[in-house]
Amino acid sequence: MAPLQIMERKLRILVAKPGLDGHDRGAKVIARALRDAGFEVIYTGLHQTPEMIVSAALQEDVDLVSLSVLSGAHNYLFPEVIRLLKEKGLGDVPVVGGGIIPDEDMPELKKAGVQAIFTPGTETKDVISWIHENVKPRKL
Amino acid sequence: MAKQFTTLSSHPIEELYIPESISGFDESRDLGQPGEFPFTRGIYPNMYRGKLWTMRQFAGFGTAEDTNERFHYLLSQGQTGLSTAFHFPTLMGIDSEDPRARGEVGVCGVAIDTLRDMERLFQGIPLDQVTTSMTINSPAAIIFAMYLEVAERQGASLKKIGGTIQNDVLKEFIAQKTWIYPLEPQLRLCLDTMEYAFTEVPKWHPVSISGYHIREAGSTAIQELAFTLRDGLEYVELLQKRGLQVDDFVPKLSFFFNAHNDFFEELAKYRAARRLWARMMKEKFGATKPEAMRMKFHTQTAGCSLTAQQPMNNVVRTTVQALSAVLGGTQSLHTNSLDETLALPTEESVRIALRTQQIIAHESGVANMIDAFGGSYFVEKLTNELEQGALDYFKKIDEMGGMTRAVDRGYPQREIIEAAYRFQQQVEQKEKIIVGMNDFTVQNEKQPELLKIGAEVERRQVESTRQVKAGRNQAAVEAALRDLKRSATQPENMMPVIRNAVREYATLGEMVNTLKEVWGVYKDPGYY
Numbered sequence: 001m002a003p004l005q006i007m008e009r010k011l012r013i014l015v016a017k018p019g020l021d022g023h024d025r026g027a028k029v030i031a032r033a034l035r036d037a038g039f040e041v042i043y044t045g046l047h048q049t050p051e052m053i054v055s056a057a058l059q060e061d062v063d064l065v066s067l068s069v070l071s072g073a074h075n076y077l078f079p080e081v082i083r084l085l086k087e088k089g090l091g092d093v094p095v096v097g098g099g100i101i102p103d104e105d106m107p108e109l110k111k112a113g114v115q116a117i118f119t120p121g122t123e124t125k126d127v128i129s130w131i132h133e134n135v136k137p138r139k140l
Numbered sequence: 141m142a143k144q145f146t147t148l149s150s151h152p153i154e155e156l157y158i159p160e161s162i163s164g165f166d167e168s169r170d171l172g173q174p175g176e177f178p179f180t181r182g183i184y185p186n187m188y189r190g191k192l193w194t195m196r197q198f199a200g201f202g203t204a205e206d207t208n209e210r211f212h213y214l215l216s217q218g219q220t221g222l223s224t225a226f227h228f229p230t231l232m233g234i235d236s237e238d239p240r241a242r243g244e245v246g247v248c249g250v251a252i253d254t255l256r257d258m259e260r261l262f263q264g265i266p267l268d269q270v271t272t273s274m275t276i277n278s279p280a281a282i283i284f285a286m287y288l289e290v291a292e293r294q295g296a297s298l299k300k301i302g303g304t305i306q307n308d309v310l311k312e313f314i315a316q317k318t319w320i321y322p323l324e325p326q327l328r329l330c331l332d333t334m335e336y337a338f339t340e341v342p343k344w345h346p347v348s349i350s351g352y353h354i355r356e357a358g359s360t361a362i363q364e365l366a367f368t369l370r371d372g373l374e375y376v377e378l379l380q381k382r383g384l385q386v387d388d389f390v391p392k393l394s395f396f397f398n399a400h401n402d403f404f405e406e407l408a409k410y411r412a413a414r415r416l417w418a419r420m421m422k423e424k425f426g427a428t429k430p431e432a433m434r435m436k437f438h439t440q441t442a443g444c445s446l447t448a449q450q451p452m453n454n455v456v457r458t459t460v461q462a463l464s465a466v467l468g469g470t471q472s473l474h475t476n477s478l479d480e481t482l483a484l485p486t487e488e489s490v491r492i493a494l495r496t497q498q499i500i501a502h503e504s505g506v507a508n509m510i511d512a513f514g515g516s517y518f519v520e521k522l523t524n525e526l527e528q529g530a531l532d533y534f535k536k537i538d539e540m541g542g543m544t545r546a547v548d549r550g551y552p553q554r555e556i557i558e559a560a561y562r563f564q565q566q567v568e569q570k571e572k573i574i575v576g577m578n579d580f581t582v583q584n585e586k587q588p589e590l591l592k593i594g595a596e597v598e599r600r601q602v603e604s605t606r607q608v609k610a611g612r613n614q615a616a617v618e619a620a621l622r623d624l625k626r627s628a629t630q631p632e633n634m635m636p637v638i639r640n641a642v643r644e645y646a647t648l649g650e651m652v653n654t655l656k657e658v659w660g661v662y663k664d665p666g667y668y
Contacts, residue, residue: 020228020244022317025358025444028557028668029564045664046317047232049240071228072483072593076243100448102482103587120448120481121577123568 009137014062016044016053018081021071026098030066033124039131050077054084057093064135069099079112094135098122148402148572149360150562151525157517165520170415174510176430178418180411180523181511182469183434188507192220194472195497196273198440200225200250201484202597203604204260207250211265213487217494221472222303223273224261225249226283231318233279233652236601245598248484253605253647258286259293268296272303273348273438273472278320280307281333281635282651285642288341304345304394304438307333310371310543314552316353317664320652323548325659329634331378336635338389345394347375348438354552355398356444358560361405362526364398365413366533367543367552372417373534374543376425387429390421395437397470399461401445406461407513408522410468413437416527439465440474446481450576451588454478459496466500467512473497483590550667557668605647612645620644621654628658 015031017024024046031043042060044053057065065085069077078097085093097109098118106117115134118127145153154161172178175185184190197214199222200207211222227249229241235253236245245251252258262272267290276283284305291301309330312319319326330347337346351368359367372393379389397413399406417435421427441461446454455478462475475493477485485493501507513519540546547553566572573579620641627637641651 020232020234020240020318021248022312023356024317025356025557025560029358029561031668032557032561033564043666043668045666047664071244072247073228073243080242100482102590104590121574123578124564125568 010038010040011064011131011135011137012040012042012060012062013064013066013131014042014044014053014057014060015066015068016048016056016081017046017068018048018050018053018077019069019071019073020047021069021073022046023070023099024068026070027068030068030098030124030127033128034131037128050080050084053081054088054090057085057090058088061138062093063138064131065093065095067095067097069097072100074099074101075105075108078109078114082113092138096130147361147405148400149362149405149559150566151360151362151405151529157521159517161517161521162524165524170520170524171514177422177433178415179434180415181514183414183436183471187469187510188466188501192501192507193466193470194221194271195219195494195501196221196223196438196472196474197490197494198223198225198275198474199490200227201248201591202246202593203251203601204257206246206597208261208263208265210487211261214490214494215265215270217491218498219494221271221273222265223474224275226274226276227251228318230283230648231276231278233282233320233648235647235649236598236605238649242598245601247593251597251601252283252286253601253649254608254645255286255289255642256604256608256645258283258290262287262290262294266296267291267294268300273306274304275306277306277309277312277316277318278326279648279652280305281329281638282642282648284333284337284346285635285639288639289642298341300343301341302343304348305333306348306350306396308347308350308371310374310547311350311353311368313547313662314354314367314371315357315359315556316350319662321655321659322662323544325628325655326662327378327544331375331382332633332635334375334379334389334392335382335384336633338384338392340635342392345392345436348394348396349375350396352396352398352440354556355400355442357556358444358563359556360559361400361402361409362529363533363552363555363559365409365416365526366530368395368397369413369416369420369530370534370537370543373420373424376421377542380425386421386425386427387432390425390427390432391429395435397437397439397465398442399439399465400442401457401461403460403464404519404522405526406464407468408519408526410437410439410465410470411511411519411523412526412530414469415523416530436471438472438474439468439470441465441476443476443480446476446478447574447577448481449585450582451478451482453576454481455492455496458493459500462496462500463504463506466506469511479588479590482587484593486589486591489588550665553667608645609647616644617641617646617650620646621650624651625654625658628655
């Protein structure tokens with residue numbers, strides 16, 4: 001019955017705020033909505049370096065890393081988190097991003113490995129269904 | 141269930157307001173004359189007939205030279221005051237060369253590392269002829285010291301220069317979250333800066349007690365009103381404990397509010413804020429001078445109300461919001477640009493935002509008379525209700541031992557996140573309609589041209605600060621930093637030692653880190 005137990009395990013999601021901006025309204029609303037949708041949510045709090053986020057992802061055995069940036073520093077911070085995740089052997093953990101991301105930045109971010117980008121106006125239920133469709137519990 | 145009619149903040153609204161709605165309303169007690177207690181109608185007897193509000197667009201990006209150019213442009217277009225946006229590393233007391241600043245340099249504001257940057261920022265702008273507002277909080281003392289130095293080197297007298305530093309650290313912990321140190325030392329630095337300014341820079345407003353960010357973080361109008369004013373009362377109490385007199389220093393305090401979408405809720409909020417502050421100062425703190433009872437405030441239209449979808453609609457939203465601020469008697473105003481939910485504004489979009497204010501001022505006729513809605517059953521009732529809502533919050537906060545305690549245990553933070561989450565649910569259930577976003581949408585939109593901050597800004601800034609560091613008297617810098625560290629443990633005002641370190645071109649990061657060695661840092665409790 002082992003496979004069934006894996007299926008039943010709640011997805012563990014790290015909601016993280018890399019960089020220096022203090023705009024955490026979106027991250028907190030998302031964290032709350034994901035928790036209400038039955039996921040296990042770990043919220044890092046503000047002002048995290050990419051190293052701190054990857055270390056939290058490792059310690060917490062998360063299935064998804066969800067990043068939020070509203071300062072415009074996403075072009076550096078998102079790829080840097082992904083690079084460090086790979087370096088720590090967590091290359092299979094999907095990364096999604098949210099915040100103020102201009103359309104023209106999206107192709108580069110996707111290329112860097114950001115699996116989905118949720119911009120202003122996204123409803124939390126759309127994020128939740130994306131996760132249900134695309135994220136599976138990692139085999140630890 | 142019958143449809144509920146409410147304000148944007150979900151405050152219930154009647155279909156019609158009649159004389160009985162405001163039974164007990166006493167015109168002389170509750171309304172009064174403009175320029176007189178309780179200042180419900182405005183803080184000046186002639187309001188905008190005497191002087192229009194100051195049109196003050198918040199600006200900052202790239203290096204100091206880039207922003208200096210934007211300042212000159214705005215002044216040439218008829219703007220009447222300056223307002224500086226710093227990039228996140230400066231707000232957090234981090235130098236541009238610090239690894240934590242990677243990707244952030246000049247992106248969300250202007251990069252300021254040393255006095256040299258500040259000199260470039262105000263190049264060609266006579267600081268005794270323009271007032272400057274600076275949105276800076278945790279390291280406000282240092283940035284203020286840099287500004288004073290630039291002013292003095294221009295030959296401007298500190299007794300004559302005017303402006304505002306935000307320096308409201310309580311709301312940093314509540315909402316804006318550019319904190320550095322734990323609550324106690326952060327408050328000490330904030331109060332030292334105020335106390336220094338009261339005597340040395342007497343025309344300066346050394347704090348702008350801010351509801352703007354509280355609202356942006358998702359609060360209701362009542363929460364914005366309550367937490368902002370309660371922060372203000374906390375500062376008054378703390379300054380009184382330092383032996384200062386209410387009549388002397390309260391006139392130097394200023395406020396900063398949001399202007400959100402619900403026209404009447406906002407209008408009533410400004411009226412309630414003025415009246416409540418006046419009553420508190422007079423009745424609770426024993427102010428006797430009218431200047432110590434009247435609340436001056438700046439307003440910014442609500443950034444969080446702007447939509448990325450159909451961004452041209454934001455011009456209309458901003459116009460409605462700005463109208464509520466003007467009809468509510470604001471002293472200065474920033475109108476957001478249509479593209480500010482996507483990036484920092486382009487020159488064209490910021491011009492439209494400024495023109496919006498000029499059209500309201502010179503074409504709409506609303507500046508001709510004072511408090512046009514005074515006496516309206518609805519507006520008076522709503523003003524009463526907002527004031528009462530704030531008083532209810534004051535009671536809860538007082539029971540917790542005051543605002544510092546309440547913030548320390550996360551009370552306002554949790555109230556705000558609750559409200560933000562509730563609002564998001566209302567939007568998703570279409571109980572609240574946001575035009576272009578959850579209704580009246582269009583497909584396949586193309587984003588407008590946005591302002592781009594190139595990666596070369598970071599290289600230029602880092603190189604420039606390295607040159608400043610190479611050219612300064614290193615021994616003098618180290619001595620100044622040692623003195624700063626000593627001062628942090630002594631019961632003295634820290635501004636003189638900060639000014640000295642600034643003069644020696646110590647960097648912002650060097651000064652902030654020196655104090656971290658003494659005070660430690662604040663860690664986000666991460667309430668959600």
